Amino acid sequence: xxxxxxxxxxxxxxxxxxxxxxxxxxxxxxxxxxxxxxxxxxxxxxxxxxxxxxxxxxxxxxxxxxxxxxxxxxxxxxxxxxxxxxxxxxxxxxxxxxxxxxxxxxxxxxxxxxxxxxxxxxxxxxxxxxxxxxxxxxxxxxxxxxxxxxxxxxxxxxxxxxxxxxxxxxxxxxxxxxxxxxxxxxxxxxxxxxxxxxxxxxxxxxxxxxxxxxxxxxxxxxxxxxxxxxxxxxxxxxxxxxxxxxxxxxxxxxxxxxxxxxxxxxxxxxxxxxxxxxxxxxxxxxxxxxxxxxxxxxxxxxxxxxxxxxxxxxxxxxxxxxxxxxxxxxxxxxxxxxxxxxxxxxxxxxxxxxxxxxxxxxxxxxxxxxxxxxxxxxxxxxxxxxxxxxxxxxxxxxxxxxxxxxxxxxxxxxxxxxxxxxxxxxxxxxxxxxxxxxxxxxxxxxxxxxxxxxxxxxxxxxxxxxxxxxxxxxxxxxxxxxxx
Amino acid sequence: xxxxxxxxxxxxxxxxxxxxxxxxxxxxxxxxxxxxxxxxxxxxxxxxxxxxxxxxxxxxxxxxxxxxxxxxxxxxxxxxxxxxxxxxxxxxxxxxxxxxxxxxxxxxxxxxxxxxxxxxxxxxxxxxxxxxxxxxxxxxxxxxxxxxxxxxxxxxxxxxxxxxxxxxxxxxxxxxxxxxxxxxxxxxxxxxxxxxxxxxxxxxxxxxxxxxxxxxxxxxxxxxxxxxxxxxxxxxxxxxxxxxxxxxxxxxxxxxxxxxxxxxxxxxxxxxxxxxxxxxxxxxxxxxxxxxxxxxxxxxxxxxxxxxxxxxxxxxxxxxxxxxxxxxxxxxxxxxxxxxxxxxxxxxxxxxxxxxxxxxxxxxxxxxxxxxxxxxxxxxxxxxxxxxxxxxxxxxxxxxxxxxxxxxxxxxxxxxxxxxxxxxxxxxxxxxxxxxxxxxxxxxxxxxxxxxxxxxxxxxxxxxxxxxxxxxxxxxxxxxxxxx
Numbered sequence: 001x002x003x004x005x006x007x008x009x010x011x012x013x014x015x016x017x018x019x020x021x022x023x024x025x026x027x028x029x030x031x032x033x034x035x036x037x038x039x040x041x042x043x044x045x046x047x048x049x050x051x052x053x054x055x056x057x058x059x060x061x062x063x064x065x066x067x068x069x070x071x072x073x074x075x076x077x078x079x080x081x082x083x084x085x086x087x088x089x090x091x092x093x094x095x096x097x098x099x100x101x102x103x104x105x106x107x108x109x110x111x112x113x114x115x116x117x118x119x120x121x122x123x124x125x126x127x128x129x130x131x132x133x134x135x136x137x138x139x140x141x142x143x144x145x146x147x148x149x150x151x152x153x154x155x156x157x158x159x160x161x162x163x164x165x166x167x168x169x170x171x172x173x174x175x176x177x178x179x180x181x182x183x184x185x186x187x188x189x190x191x192x193x194x195x196x197x198x199x200x201x202x203x204x205x206x207x208x209x210x211x212x213x214x215x216x217x218x219x220x221x222x223x224x225x226x227x228x229x230x231x232x233x234x235x236x237x238x239x240x241x242x243x244x245x246x247x248x249x250x251x252x253x254x255x256x257x258x259x260x261x262x263x264x265x266x267x268x269x270x271x272x273x274x275x276x277x278x279x280x281x282x283x284x285x286x287x288x289x290x291x292x293x294x295x296x297x298x299x300x301x302x303x304x305x306x307x308x309x310x311x312x313x314x315x316x317x318x319x320x321x322x323x324x325x326x327x328x329x330x331x332x333x334x335x336x337x338x339x340x341x342x343x344x345x346x347x348x349x350x351x352x353x354x355x356x357x358x359x360x361x362x363x364x365x366x367x368x369x370x371x372x373x374x375x376x377x378x379x380x381x382x383x384x385x386x387x388x389x390x391x392x393x394x395x396x397x398x399x400x401x402x403x404x405x406x407x408x409x410x411x412x413x414x415x416x417x418x419x420x421x422x423x424x425x426x427x428x429x430x431x432x433x434x435x436x437x438x439x440x441x442x443x444x445x446x447x448x449x450x451x452x453x454x455x456x457x458x459x460x461x462x463x464x465x466x467x468x469x470x471x472x473x474x475x476x477x478x479x480x481x482x483x484x
Numbered sequence: 485x486x487x488x489x490x491x492x493x494x495x496x497x498x499x500x501x502x503x504x505x506x507x508x509x510x511x512x513x514x515x516x517x518x519x520x521x522x523x524x525x526x527x528x529x530x531x532x533x534x535x536x537x538x539x540x541x542x543x544x545x546x547x548x549x550x551x552x553x554x555x556x557x558x559x560x561x562x563x564x565x566x567x568x569x570x571x572x573x574x575x576x577x578x579x580x581x582x583x584x585x586x587x588x589x590x591x592x593x594x595x596x597x598x599x600x601x602x603x604x605x606x607x608x609x610x611x612x613x614x615x616x617x618x619x620x621x622x623x624x625x626x627x628x629x630x631x632x633x634x635x636x637x638x639x640x641x642x643x644x645x646x647x648x649x650x651x652x653x654x655x656x657x658x659x660x661x662x663x664x665x666x667x668x669x670x671x672x673x674x675x676x677x678x679x680x681x682x683x684x685x686x687x688x689x690x691x692x693x694x695x696x697x698x699x700x701x702x703x704x705x706x707x708x709x710x711x712x713x714x715x716x717x718x719x720x721x722x723x724x725x726x727x728x729x730x731x732x733x734x735x736x737x738x739x740x741x742x743x744x745x746x747x748x749x750x751x752x753x754x755x756x757x758x759x760x761x762x763x764x765x766x767x768x769x770x771x772x773x774x775x776x777x778x779x780x781x782x783x784x785x786x787x788x789x790x791x792x793x794x795x796x797x798x799x800x801x802x803x804x805x806x807x808x809x810x811x812x813x814x815x816x817x818x819x820x821x822x823x824x825x826x827x828x829x830x831x832x833x834x835x836x837x838x839x840x841x842x843x844x845x846x847x848x849x850x851x852x853x854x855x856x857x858x859x860x861x862x863x864x865x866x867x868x869x870x871x872x873x874x875x876x877x878x879x880x881x882x883x884x885x886x887x888x889x890x891x892x893x894x895x896x897x898x899x900x901x902x903x904x905x906x907x908x909x910x911x912x913x914x915x916x917x918x919x920x921x922x923x924x925x926x927x928x929x930x931x932x933x934x935x936x937x938x939x940x941x942x943x944x945x946x947x948x949x950x951x952x953x954x955x956x957x958x959x960x961x962x963x964x965x966x967x968x
Contacts, residue, residue: 016756050766263813271800272500272799272800273796273799274793275793275794275799275800276796277786277789277793278762278763278766279763281796282534282762282763282792282793302761305761308761308766309758309759309760309761309765312757312759313757313760315756315757316750316755316756316757316759328816329747329813329816329817332812332813332849332850333809333813333849334847335915335916338849338916342916342919363818363819364819364822365819366816366850366851366852367850367921368850430818430819430820431819432819432826433826437851
């Protein structure tokens with residue numbers, strides 16, 4: 001019993017995996033649409049028909065509902081919602097963050113979640129606002145951790161309980177929380193209270209908080225980015241190692257007339273055409289959609305199709321090893337996402353350690369590609385090359401006499417011996433015309449090579465076009481000009 | 485009668501417009517799916533139900549077909565194909581390019597196209613292979629131009645005849661062809677024989693050829709990029725001023741088990757999930773799609789949905805003035821498209837002249853954004869700023885005494901007076917943290933300002949972090965340090 005997670009493919013820190021809860025298994029990354037029993041724009045049965053394997057609903061709403069409380073207790077959640085997949089229940093923490101108090105205790109909500117036969121239960125953790133000061137964040141984290149310990153103690157190690165990671169915007173608190181949650185044995189770890197950060201487009205802060213939590217959460221645990229529902233940031237979150245997302249956004253946006261895309265959202269009133277392949281958009285004109293009495297429902301369907309398609313795209317990218325390219329594509333859609341992406345690139349040394357060794361390809365997508373894990377790893381490996389006493393690095397790839405070894409050069413990686421030409425990443429990388437940024441990065445590879453071979457004399461043969469960059473990156477480098 | 489074109493919105497050199505042929509009107513940019521009467525994976529009626537307003541078929545196939553020739557002549561093409569939208573017919577030039585000869589003359593094919601009541605006729609132009617040498621290209625262009633002149637002479641100025649622009653890969657021949665086609669009065673100009681260039685991913689050459697043709701084709705003419713059917717390059721082509729695309733690719737790819745996306749194609753066998761929002765992908769698993777007896781037809785539908793969605797996305801982007809962002813997004817999906825995009829950025833001075841003056845926004849998407857038309861135009865306008873004799877440019881935006889004027893600084897644009905703060909592009913631009921590339925570009929704005937005001941003394945107040953860049957871009961610039 002309990003909750004277990006298995007990673008089947010990985011890329012950067014992202015995984016395609018299998019989450020098992022009791023006898024049920026779902027594929028990850030996964031989107032768990034949020035269902036409010038009182039307001040169902042799309043029914044759980046319709047979600048199931050779209051291929052949704054898991055959803056999330058709110059136990060607190062059920063516990064407070066005259067209409068649903070008794071039925072849920074007697075018939076169970078799956079029958080009430082008419083959904084045979086995995087159902088995760090939130091505890092009331094969301095209400096706590098909005099209203100400041102709730103009328104249940106930690107053990108009461110967990111007992112209720114058990115009694116309505118939820119597949120995944122969430123304790124009554126305290127979502128610390130990103131605006132909270134350190135003292136508040138520490139105090140709230142202490143309460144959360146007590147409640148998680150209590151949950152383990154009262155309900156046992158085999159109960160399917162998720163262990164939320166809190167700590168506000170303080171990296172060390174997130175690290176501490178990740179460690180304590182792991183020590184308590186939780187294998188499904190929601191990273192909580194990030195919604196306000198995402199609502200304010202603070203993707204740099206999101207990266208800092210998630211990377212901190214991930215440093216200490218067990219690599220074998222499934223990580224849920226609580227409240228993340230906009231597909232534009234799923235790729236970034238997956239790259240950091242988040243496996244589950246949940247979306248109330250599909251419905252909330254629909255009610256506000258907002259149309260989601262993977263590159264951001266539009267108000268339906270500002271659209272002149274429907275820029276999407278889904279069945280709603282291919283069978284309606286924008287005018288028809290706007291004036292339909294079913295507008296909100298149609299928008300909810302569109303929002304879900306787009307969101308689910310992005311999950312599929314991410315699974316494909318992780319399997320292929322092209323997640324960096326997807327992150328690059330998505331994160332340029334908003335300058336603050338670009339800021340988050342660039343912040344993630346500052347974590348490359350950490351990400352390199354777990355990144356896979358071979359991938360489908362390496363497509364250069366602009367300067368940011370110079371900082372990818374594959375480039376760092378390649379350059380780190382250069383010191384292990386066995387070389388003679390005199391080495392020529394020939395930019396033009398031509399043959400030259402008088403050296404014990406001749407290496408060639410491919411930016412942004414750097415120097416390479418002929419035998420590595422067809423191996424990953426050199427052989428599977430495609431780049432446009434050389435540009436300054438990639439040559440600069442390649443020259444850093446030359447520097448790493450030289451530093452790793454103090455007994456060898458190096459000469460670089462290159463076109464004058466690149467000489468200034470070479471001298472800047474490899475001071476004192478011996479250069480001779482290639483024949484033009 | 486004849487063919488007329490009206491541009492309603494424009495962005496870069498792209499347009500959203502209205503193409504009128506006889507009594508029929510279609511919205512542009514438009515995709516004309518190719519219909520082969522003998523092999524209809526998707527029927528014209530099904531295309532119509534997807535919102536397709538125009539299609540293209542091959543008059544030569546009809547003329548050679550025992551099954552269709554007589555029916556087409558007696559009933560007309562629209563009845564035979566069961567399609568009431570615009571039908572464009574190709575002449576047999578495609579067969580000419582593949583088989584080297586065809587058994588019709590120019591006037592015969594045009595008469596036949598008229599007689600089967602095609603809405604848009606194409607003369608028997610000669611598609612010059614990009615591998616052809618200059619002499620061949622010149623000779624073939626001369627024949628093409630004779631035939632276009634003949635078409636005008638025989639069928640009159642009001643006949644709905646398209647005027648293809650040929651010339652191989654020679655820019656000056658494409659320019660000459662564009663001029664001659666315009667002089668003959670053609671208002672619908674296909675740019676021909678670019679398929680082999682696109683098949684070889686030579687997007688730099690595509691940009692060179694299209695930009696050359698566009699220099700001389702009348703700005704009032706509708707431009708068709710003949711044979712362009714992959715949605716990954718529609719945005720780039722639109723930015724150059726192409727209005728029509730035609731796609732046999734949706735069906736050809738489907739028969740080869742190839743799955744289109746806006747970022748490239750997959751073989752169906754290498755997919756682990758279906759990364760798309762369309763109804764085919766949301767109602768089938770990848771295994772179901774792969775093993776379906778309807779596989780090719782389902783793939784053709786998917787390919788069409790994706791392609792039509794991209795046309796919608798482009799229309800939205802042109803209307804909003806966000807086409808640069810879409811071009812940037814699409815062109816990073818393949819290093820050779822990135823090379824094409826960078827090649828297009830070399831044409832910025834030309835594109836700036838026709839680009840619109842105000843847009844929804846300017847989102848910084850990486851270094852390439854520094855070269856956008858909006859940046860060039862802003863910096864060109866700086867010399868017209870009326871300034872006092874002493875001017876401070878304050879990077880930190882703070883107030884400083886002792887200068888007649890104080891300007892502020894926003895990269896990648898450069899210096900600005902307070903009154904321009906809310907106007908386009910400054911007020912609608914969003915950038916991540918300042919980086920070297922954008923500050924460098926902004927400093928070029930300072931240089932332009934200084935050069936345009938020889939009687940004024942300038943001082944720049946900036947953080948030491950940016951000083952080296954400032955000195956490199958604005959040699960001799962007077963600098964003082966901002967308080968840290």
